[in-house]
Amino acid sequence: MSASLGKFTSALMAASQENTVALAALNFDFSLYKVEAPKEYQALGSCLSDERRILAEGGSQHLTARKLGAVFRTRLPAVPHLLRAFAASSPLRNVFAQKVGIDGTSIWAAATSGTEALCAQLLACMLARFWAADEATSIWAEILEARKIELSERGGNFDIPELAAMQTTVSRDQLADWDASARAWLRTADAVNLKQQSQLRLIIENLNVEVNQRRNTYESVMEVWFESMKVVDKLVAGVPQSVHNGAVLVGLSA
Template identity: 45%
Template sequence: MSISRVQAAVATASQGITLSAANLNFDFTLIKFDAPAEYRALGAVLSPSRVREAETGPLHVTARRLGALFDGVCPETPNLIKAYGTRASDISLEVSARESAKDSNWVRSEYGGIDATSIWAAATSSKAALPVHLLACIIARIWNNTEAVSIWDELVVGRRSEIAAKFEQGEMLPDCMVFAAAQQEMTRDHLARWDASARAWLQSADLARRRQLTQFRLIVENVSIAVGSKTSSLYADVVGVWTSALTAMEGLVSGRPHVVKDGTVLLGLSAWHIYPDMAIFDGAGCNKLVPMKDDLVGERGLLSLGLSDAGRQEDRGVYWSLSLAHHRFYGAAPRHTRRLDVDGSRITFSELMLVCYGCLLRRWSSSYAESGLESLSCITGTV
C-alpha cells in the first residue's frame, strides 16, 4: 500500500479519526515534554544555541518525528534509558567543568560546549525518541556519515511501508504514528543533521571515557564476530540489531548476566559508554575476568565473551555488513562492511605503502606511474 493511500485514509472511520485533510498539516513535532530527571543535568550545561536547537529547532522536529515513526518497534527498556541518562549527564558535567577552566568569551558560552543536542532533543520530544537516539549512536559508531544517512533514509522508507501495510489491514495505530508516516518532510538533510549530532556526542563521550573505551577495544581486537543476521533486508537487519542490543543492555544494567552470541551487544555498549565486567574465554584454558567497575551495571551484570566467527583475517574484530540500496542512485545495492575496532580516520599499512609509492612515482611519466601503482595495488590488495 502506498503512503498516499495512508494520507487519504487517515480520516476514515476504520481508525476512528475524524480529521480533515488539512489536519495532516498539523505539526505535532512542536510539542515539547519535560525531560526525564536523569537527563536534566545534561540540559543545564548545554549552550543556549544548542538548547534552542534541541527544544524548538529542526533537530527537535526530527527527533519527534522519528520517535513517533518508530514508536513500538523496540521493546521498552526503562532501566537502560535511566542509566544512559545518568551516564550522559555525568559525561556532560565532566566536559563542561574542563572547558569552563579555559578562556571563555561570549562566542564559546553561546555556541560552544559539549554537543549533546540530539540527546536533549530526544529527551524533550517523547519517550519513544530516546531509543531512536541510541540507534543513532549505534549507526554512527560503525558507519561513516554518508553511509549512515543512507541507512536512515532506508529505515524511514521501510518503516513507513510497514505502517502502511498495518493500516491497510485495519490495525489500530497511534495518531502520531500515522501522521509521521503520512508527512513527507523527512529529508536527507534532516537525517544528516541528526546523525552529525550523534557523532559529535560520541566524540566527546569517547574522550571522557577514554580508558574504558581503550580497554574495550583491546578486547574486541582479539575476536572475530559479526553484527546482524546478514539478511537481504536492511530494515530487518538494523531493527534486529537495535532491539537485540537494547534487550541485552537492559538485562546487564538490571543485573542479569549475558553470553555474547554475536557482536550486537558489543556494539551497543561501545556506542552507549556503559561497560559491564567481562569474562573472556578463549578456548585454550586461558580464561580471564576483566573488571570494568561501572556502577551503572547491576551487581550480577557480567558479560561472557567466548564465541568467535571463523571468518577471514581481514574480518577480525566486530564487523557489520549491509546492502545499502539508498547509497547511490543507480545500479544494484552495494554491500558495505565496517568494523568496530578500526578507527575510520586512520589508514591501513597497505594504504600507507600505496601513498608512499605514489609520492615516489610522482615525477615519473603518467604511463609508468599508472603501471607502477597498479602493480603495487595488486601486491598490497588495496584495490
C-alpha cells in the same frame, strides 16, 4: 429503503471519522509537542548553549527526534534501566563539567520528545560509531522508508502522531544533522573515557563474533538496535546475560 439508508449513513459517518483523523494527523505540529525531560537528563539541558537548547526544544533537531520516535514507537522494546543509566552515567556529567557548550543537541532533543526518541538517539550513536557520515545518513533514509512500508501494510488503527509521522518526511539534510550531532557527542565522550573506550575497542577487535546474518538492511539494523538495547538494559539491571552475537558489543561501544 430504511435499511439501505442506515448502511449509507453508517458508511458516511465512518468515512467522516477517517477523514477527521487524517486531517488531524496532517495538522499535527511536531514542533509543538514537547515532554518534560526525565530528571536524569536535566543537568544536560542546563549545560547546553542557548542556541543548541532552542534548536533541540523547538527547531529541526526536535522535529527529527519526534518523527523518528513516532515512526518506530510501536516496535521499540521497553528499556528503562538503559535510558536512566545513559543519562546518569559518569561520561555525561564529566563531559559537561569539562566542556560546557559541546554538541548535545540530539540528546536533549530526544529527552524532550519522549523515550522513543531517546532510543532513536541511541541508534544514531550506533550508526555513527560504525559508518561514515554519508553511509549512516543513507541507512537512516532506507530504514525510514522500510518502516513506513511496514506500517502501511500492518493495517489496524494508528494514533495521530503515528499517522502524522507516516505522512511527513525527514529530509536527508535533517538526517545528516541528526547524525552529525550524535557523532560529535561520541567523539567528546570517547575523549573523556579514552582509556576505557580503548580497552573496549581492543576487546571487540579481537573477537570474531558475527553481528547477525540478515542481508536486508532494515531487518539487520532493527535486530541489532533492539537486541543491543535489551541486553544492555538487563545488564544495567543486574540480570546476567548469555550473548551469542555481536549486537550487544555494537551497543556497548556506542
